[in-house]
Amino acid sequence: MIVNRKKLNWVERLYLPAIIGGLAITWKHFQRSLLGKGVITMQYPEEKWDAHLPEWYRGAPTLVKDEHGREKCVSCQLCEFICPPRAITIEPMEIPEGDPWRKVEKAPRAFDIDMARCIYCGLCEEVCPEQAIFLRKDYSITGLNRNEMIHHKEKLYELGGVMTGLVFKWNEKK
Amino acid sequence: MDVSNFISQFFSPAAWSLIKSLGECFMSPTGFLIWTTLLKSALLLVIILGLVSYTVYAERRVSALIQDRLGPNRVGWQGLLQPVADAAKLLLKENFTPKSANYFYFRLASKLAMVPPVLVLGVLPFGSSLFGVPMTIASVNVGALYVLAISSISVYGIVLAGWSSNSKYPFLGGIRSSSQMISYELSLALSLIPIFMLVGSLNLNQIVQYQIVHGWMIAPFWPQGMSLDTLLHPLALLEAFRAGCSLQRVLIWIPLFISFILFFISMFAETNRLPFDLPEAEQELIGGYHTEYSSMGFALFFLGEYTAMIAGAGVITTLFLGGWSLPLVPDGSHGWFWGLVNIAVFFAKVIVILFVFIWVRWTIPRFRYDQLMKLGWYFFFELAVANIFLAALILTYVKR
Ligand code: SF4
Ligand code: SF4
Numbered sequence: 001m002i003v004n005r006k007k008l009n010w011v012e013r014l015y016l017p018a019i020i021g022g023l024a025i026t027w028k029h030f031q032r033s034l035l036g037k038g039v040i041t042m043q044y045p046e047e048k049w050d051a052h053l054p055e056w057y058r059g060a061p062t063l064v065k066d067e068h069g070r071e072k073c074v075s076c077q078l079c080e081f082i083c084p085p086r087a088i089t090i091e092p093m094e095i096p097e098g099d100p101w102r103k104v105e106k107a108p109r110a111f112d113i114d115m116a117r118c119i120y121c122g123l124c125e126e127v128c129p130e131q132a133i134f135l136r137k138d139y140s141i142t143g144l145n146r147n148e149m150i151h152h153k154e155k156l157y158e159l160g161g162v163m164t165g166l167v168f169k170w171n172e173k174k
Numbered sequence: 175m176d177v178s179n180f181i182s183q184f185f186s187p188a189a190w191s192l193i194k195s196l197g198e199c200f201m202s203p204t205g206f207l208i209w210t211t212l213l214k215s216a217l218l219l220v221i222i223l224g225l226v227s228y229t230v231y232a233e234r235r236v237s238a239l240i241q242d243r244l245g246p247n248r249v250g251w252q253g254l255l256q257p258v259a260d261a262a263k264l265l266l267k268e269n270f271t272p273k274s275a276n277y278f279y280f281r282l283a284s285k286l287a288m289v290p291p292v293l294v295l296g297v298l299p300f301g302s303s304l305f306g307v308p309m310t311i312a313s314v315n316v317g318a319l320y321v322l323a324i325s326s327i328s329v330y331g332i333v334l335a336g337w338s339s340n341s342k343y344p345f346l347g348g349i350r351s352s353s354q355m356i357s358y359e360l361s362l363a364l365s366l367i368p369i370f371m372l373v374g375s376l377n378l379n380q381i382v383q384y385q386i387v388h389g390w391m392i393a394p395f396w397p398q399g400m401s402l403d404t405l406l407h408p409l410a411l412l413e414a415f416r417a418g419c420s421l422q423r424v425l426i427w428i429p430l431f432i433s434f435i436l437f438f439i440s441m442f443a444e445t446n447r448l449p450f451d452l453p454e455a456e457q458e459l460i461g462g463y464h465t466e467y468s469s470m471g472f473a474l475f476f477l478g479e480y481t482a483m484i485a486g487a488g489v490i491t492t493l494f495l496g497g498w499s500l501p502l503v504p505d506g507s508h509g510w511f512w513g514l515v516n517i518a519v520f521f522a523k524v525i526v527i528l529f530v531f532i533w534v535r536w537t538i539p540r541f542r543y544d545q546l547m548k549l550g551w552y553f554f555f556e557l558a559v560a561n562i563f564l565a566a567l568i569l570t571y572v573k574r
Contacts, residue, residue, distance in 0.1 A: 019538055026240045026537040033239035041244040 053137050058122050060138040061113055062160030063153070064131075066168060071157070072132035075106040079124035079133055087117035088124060104170060111156060115141045116149040131166045210307045218295060218311065221521070226480045227257035233532050240536045267469040272339065275466060279338035283463075284471045287331030287478035293324045294485040299379050301498050301517035302505035309498070309517060310379055317378035318370065321489055322363050325444060328482060329355040332446075332453055332463045335475070339466040347462025350543065351446070351453035357550030358443035358450075364558035365436035368429045368565035369493060382497035386505075390496040392434050393427070422572040429565035434494050436558055441486045443550070446479060448535040452543055487527035488520075495523050 011017060032038045042049070053059075065071050075092035093109035095102050124133050138159055143149040151159070182190045199205045231246070231253070238245025246253040271277055297317045301309030314320060329351055336348015369391060370376060373384045385391060443450040454462035464475045491497060498520040499505070504512050541549070 022537045023533065026533060029242060030236065030240045030533070033242055038242050039239075039244055040242055041238075043244075 050137070057137050057139075058120050058135040060115060060120070060136060060141055060151070060159060061118060061122075061124055061133055061156075062136045062138075063111060063156040064134055064160040064163040065157060066166065067162065067164045069162075070101055070104075070170075071107060072130050072166075073108050073111065073128075074104055074130050074132070075108045076129060078127045078129065082123045082127045083118075084121060084123065085117040085119055087114045087119075088112070089114075101170065108153060111153040113151045113156065114146075114149060115143075115151055116146055131163075134160060134163065136160065211311060214307070214309065214311050215296075218300065219292070222292070222295060222481060222484060223477075225484055225521070225524075226477055227261065229480050229483065229528055229532075230260070230476070231257050232528070233535075236529070236532045237536045240533070261473075264469055264473040269469040269471055272341065272466050274340040276338040276340065279334050280466075281471070283331050283335035283338060284467060284474040284478075285331075286334060287328060288474045288481065289478075290324050290328040290331075291478055291481035291485045294321050295481075295488065297321060297378055298485070298488045298492055299382055299497055300488070300520045302513055303507060304513035304517075305510055308379070309513070313377065313379050315375075315377050318366060318376045318381070318493070321378075321485075322359075322366075325482070325485065325489075326355060326359050328478065331475070331478065335463040335467070336453075339463070341466055343459045343461075344463045344465050347453040347455075347459050347465075350459075351463065354443055354450065354452055354546060354550075357547055358440045358554075361436050361550065361554035361558045362440040362444060364555070364562060365433045365440065366493065367558075367562045368426075368433050371562075371565055371569060372426060372430070378492050378497075382492060382499060385496040386499045388423075391430050391494040422568060425568045425572055426565065429561045429568065430494075432557065432561045432564075436554055436561070437494070438490060440554065441490060442531070442534070443546075445482045445486050445531075447483065447531055449538040449541050450546060451540060452546060455540060483528060483531055484524060487524045487531070490527055491520060491523040495527075 029038070063071065063073055075090055077090050077092065080086075080088045080090050089110070089112045090108050091110040092106050095104055095107050120135065122135050125135050136159060141149070185193065200209060234256075235245040235253070246256045249255040249259045271280055296311045297314055297320055299308075299310040299313070303309055332351040333348040336344040336346070336351070339345070369381065373381050375381065375384075442448075446453055452462075453459075454464065459465070464472055467475060498516040500516075500519045503515060503519065505516060
C-alpha cells in the first residue's frame, strides 16, 4: 500500500509549532507525575504482581504429590530427555518390597532441576505421562552460587505441594 | 598590632619573620591574584562537579516523570544519593581497553572530552564580586571568542575516540560528530555577532554589565535608572520606562531574538543533545563514540557531556539572560551577601536552562542525518548571516 505523504504548508515545515506543542504535552505529564498522579511504576520488592498472575503462569517447575501423599513421578525420565537446556537430572530407584505402592515400581531417588539452566518452557509439564511435574507461580529464584540454584527433590516437592483432582491410574483393579 | 605581637610570642624570631614575609607575599597584588584565582577555580570546580552529578540525577528523574515513571528513588531520600552510588560503581569497574584499539589515543580521547568544557567555565562571570574579588576566574578581552574556540575543541575527543576504538559504531559516531560540528559551529558563532555589534566588546564581563544597564538580550527594554525607589513612584517609573525604550531598541530586539533561538538550538547540536545526538544515537550506533569505553573512561565522556551542557547553559545565561544580574538586586560591591545572591542567581538561571535541555530531550525525536545537515547549511547559516545584516542596518540607520 502506498501512503501519500501530506504536503506540509510552510508553518508546519517550520516544525517550531509542533515542537512547542510537544513540549506542552510532556510538561503536562511532568506536572501530573510531580504531583504523584498517573505514575504507573510498581515498586517491585514491596509491591508485586503475584495476585494478578494468571492460572496458566509458567513459573518454576515443581514436583507434586497426590491426595494419598504419594509422589506422582515414576522416574520415566521423559522430562529429562525433552528438557531443551538439559536442566533436569534424575536418578531413578526401585520402590522397595513392602511399600504400599510397590506396583508402581519406580520412583526418583534424586531429582534435580538446575534453575540456572531452566528456560521455563514448560515442555517437562507437557511431556509427563503421570502429571507429576508442573510449572507453578514462583518466579524470583535466587541463589548466591550455582549450587544454590539447583532445586533438589525436597525443594521441588516443597514448592509443588499436593495437587488433587488429577488422573489417578494406580487404583486397585475392581 | 597587639594581635600580631601576641601571636609572635609563640614563634622564634626567624620563623616569625618568615611568616610575616609569607603574609606580605600573599597580600601583594600578584600573590593575592594567584591565591584568589586558585581558590575561585577550586570553588567553581566543586560547584560544577556537584551540579554535573545532580544534572545526571535530574535527567533521570525528569525523564521518568515525563514518561509517567518514578526514576531512581532508592538510594537515600528520593534517590538523592544516587550520583554517589553511580560514581562508586564507575570507579570500581574495570577500565578496559580493547585489544585492537590505539591505546594512547584511546585514553587521550576521554580526557579531551572532559577538559574543554571545564576550560570554558574559566571565563564565565559566575558572580559579581565577593569581598572585592571579581567572580570570574579569567576576565579576558576575547572571552566570547575563547568560549567558541575552546568548546569546538571538544569534538576532538569524540573524533579521536571514534577513530582509536577501531570499531565501526564508534567510528560512525566520530564521523557524524565532526560533520555535525562543522555545520553548527558556523551558525553558533555567527548568531552571536549582533550581540558583539551592540555591546562593542567580546569581554563577557562587559556584556553582562551592558545587560544590567540596558536590559537582558532577550528583552532589551530595561527601564534606565530603575531602582527600588522609583518602583514606588508611578511617574518616575513611567519616566524610567520611556528612557529604556526607543524605536531602535524595539527593532534590535528582532535580530537579538533570532540570535537567541539560533544559538539555543545550535547549543543542542554543540552538546550532542537530543534532537541532535547523532554521534551517540543509542538505537543506531549503540552509544556511538563511547561504545568501547568502560569505567572512568566512559565516566569522563559522560561528565564531559554534562559539563558541556552546564558550560553551554552558562554561556547562554551570560550572553542572553543577563548573567548573574537580576533586576533590582545590587551587585557584590554592596556587601558579601549580595555577592552570594548574585552567584545563586547565576546558577539558578543555569539550572532553569538545564531543565529546558532535559525537557526538550524527552520531547523531540532525533533528526535524521540529512535533515540535520539541511537545517544547518540551508537554513541556520543563511538565517544567521541575514540576521547580522539586519542588526547592522538597525544599528546604523535607526536613530536612538
Ligand atoms: S521448564 Fe523446560 S527448561 Fe525448565 S525444566 Fe522443564 S523442560 Fe526443562
Ligand atoms: S516428572 Fe513425569 S516425565 Fe519426569 S520422570 Fe517423573 S514421571 Fe517421568
